[in-house]
Amino acid sequence: MAAEIVNPRSDNGPDEGSREELFDPAFALHRGGKMAVQATVPVRDRDDLSLAYTPGVAKVCSAIAEQPELVHDYTWKSQVVAVVTDGSAVLGLGDIGPEASLPVMEGKAILFKQFGGVDAVPIALDCREVDEIVDTVARLAPSFGGINLEDISAPRCFEVERRLQERVDIPVFHDDQHGTAVVTLAALRNAAQLTGRTLGELRAVISGAGAAGVAIARILVEAGIGDVAVCDRKGIVSGDREDLTDVKRELAGFTNKAGLTGPLETALDGADVFIGVSGGTVPESAVAKMAKNALIFAMANPTPEIHPDVAHKYAAVVATGRSDYPNQINNVLAFPGIFAGALQVRASRITEGMKLAAAEALAAVVADELSADCVIPSPFDERVAPAVTAAVAAAARADGVARR
Template sequence: MMKIDPSLKDLDGLFPRGFTEDQKARAKTLFLKRLSLEAHRFYGGKVQTVPKCGVYGLNWFNVWYTPGVSEISTTIRSDNDESFSLSNRGNLVAVVSDSTRVLGDGDCTPPGGLGVMEGKALLMKYLGGVDATALCIDSRDAEGRHSPDKIIEFVKMLQPSFGAVNLEDISQPNCFRVLDELRDACDIPVWHDDAQGTACVTLAGLLNALKLAGKTLAGAKIVLLGAGAANTTIARLILADGGDPAKLVLFDSKGSLHSGRSDIRDDPREYRKWELAQKTNPQRAATVADALKGADALIALSKPGPDTVKREWVSAMAKKAIVFACANPVPEIWPHAAKEAGAFIVATGRGDFANQVNNSVCFPGILKGALLVRARKITDGMAIRCAHSLADFSEKRGISPDNIIATMEETDVFATEAADVAQQAVQEGVARVSLGWDEVYRRAKADIVAARSLVEDMKKAGHIAEPPSELLEAALKHALDAVAGQ
């Protein structure tokens, strides 16, 4: 067995040359899933609490705690907004989930979501310099049904301890009501990353893909496969940013959305779908195959593939077609299959393929910007500004059909997003404090560099151990054996 570089930079190089593209794609998925299991077991999770203050002698506990801290409590009592600067509240996000729709795995029970929510906290810290806490809750009522009211009440109650809330992996239609009610009711930003985060990064990628294809958002015919929290929000932002509703078609599990869908109209929980059904698809396309004929872009966030999207559908799209296949963990169609069918640009939600359209390149920046100006909410205008910030940043450093948006490795993108979003918050009057673009950028960049340096320093000091080579090799052997046996 070859020695595996722990950086995992060359995943394709791990597999035999005789593997087909399909075998290689399946093997990568199996390798990453097994490695994830063993690495989490090795580390016992992936986040911990580390002090940000110094302890220069035991008397400093009298400063950080009693009796000195009494001055902090009474100062905040007199002005609650002081909590943003006298505690970590100003840089702290609650990652809240009832774990009813965890990635592509469905209802995983409340503790089952901890791996994803801790992952969110890790990404926020490492990429955006933002602290976060995973809070997986039981949303069931007395009858055993998942209740949006319980989530809403929980988030309202935790507001005094956090600067923002990131909602995650809440099943539809509950997710729509939870977000909309909390955005209005709370005095801190409540952000649904599955919806708004995915919408931001997808809009950014779409804008640049259309530029490369020589097309415009207003002129593009766009089909969205899936009508959950992500795609309905993507559709809303596309329309708000200039997309043509007559050229937009969404599909849920029962067919296309249109004004004749009485099942959506008559279900008050589906109000977000109904808003879109009334605006889009005036031609009432019957099937996905029909809708994709001559379409410029397909945005799929639906059932994991690899055969959810058919090759013949892609072949029937317009010249220089754009395919976003973003289901996890397996995209609706493998990128190589979409390219072979004629797609010009293909994106997925995975980092092991070209063009990762994943909210991880968006939410650390937008949340950092909102926190630095102590925003009371994240508006659709702020989300669209973030999308354009990401698209513009990427275009300035150069884009191509296999590189349409910046990656997580580009530290500057998060500080740039933070600064742009903060300015939008100030312009819209939802910021508690007004900071200039340069000041937000400087502070965000410093916090991001400090967070990454902290991880590197802990690795060098041995406080974070490198995973043993046997662990990586066992995961690879598992993947190779599984694919060989299929």
């Protein structure tokens, strides 16, 4: 499903490039932007022009006005996703604003195309209020088949996604939450199988109660994890704490069956699984107290919460967010196929069932190849996107959100 990507502006003029380009290939690659619009039909003569634009286009416009669902057949709507950010929580860079976030959104857009065959348009918003973001994106929604929210800071991201999905009848998906959660669950399924356990036998600890941590907790509970405790900077998220946000109070209601309180170290004592999405450092003494054959997913970038060399002393399987170690938890394994499947059936939303199906399909790609260094496919495994796409489309039909 890979699509060729051409940058016609990579040579942007007669000058020899900026000083940065002389030393850093990243600047050279980004010069002029990483993407462009490419026509799918030729405009070679007057006949072509009269069909592609006026007067021929009027017939199509009139037909869509009479039967709005025809927009999916005669425009790119059902094949294109908006990649929307406010630049408030960009990768490991933090709040860098809309302009500085644009290279990341362009990158996301080309990954949609390269790995899922989905066209995507980067949109960087110069607004921060939830009402403004929701209203702006809702007004843009008629042009798109789906909305991918990206790098919007917590806790605003939860409300933006919820309220936007209530406003529009196309899928809204915050990838920092759900893409991470889907790939994490897929890897954990395979790691559990490799070590002779089921998800129901595992007690997990998540370090980080932001966008990714909350979504991972939710999907693990949906998938039947034995128990999961989530920790923030102040320790275990438990119902007795009086400093919890609304999101964390909800989290406390469906996690931590054991009723643990105290610091992260307390939660890790005897735990089977560590999932790090916080960026903080976990002392080796705490890791040493985990259960035998522990599963450690230290996913902070560029510095994992637990260095892989330390993790391997105590863990049967180690995963990170980095490409230079085995078992990289990379969202690109999920979002292209999830949106491709949703667009294929014109889904009105992305359900929990669709996310679970994506995780199961992703895990199954390497189910017959499992080893300590292979519990998740490579992003370049060409089996991934078709498997996830098919599973998501089928789940959308089963959940009653497919419209074709």
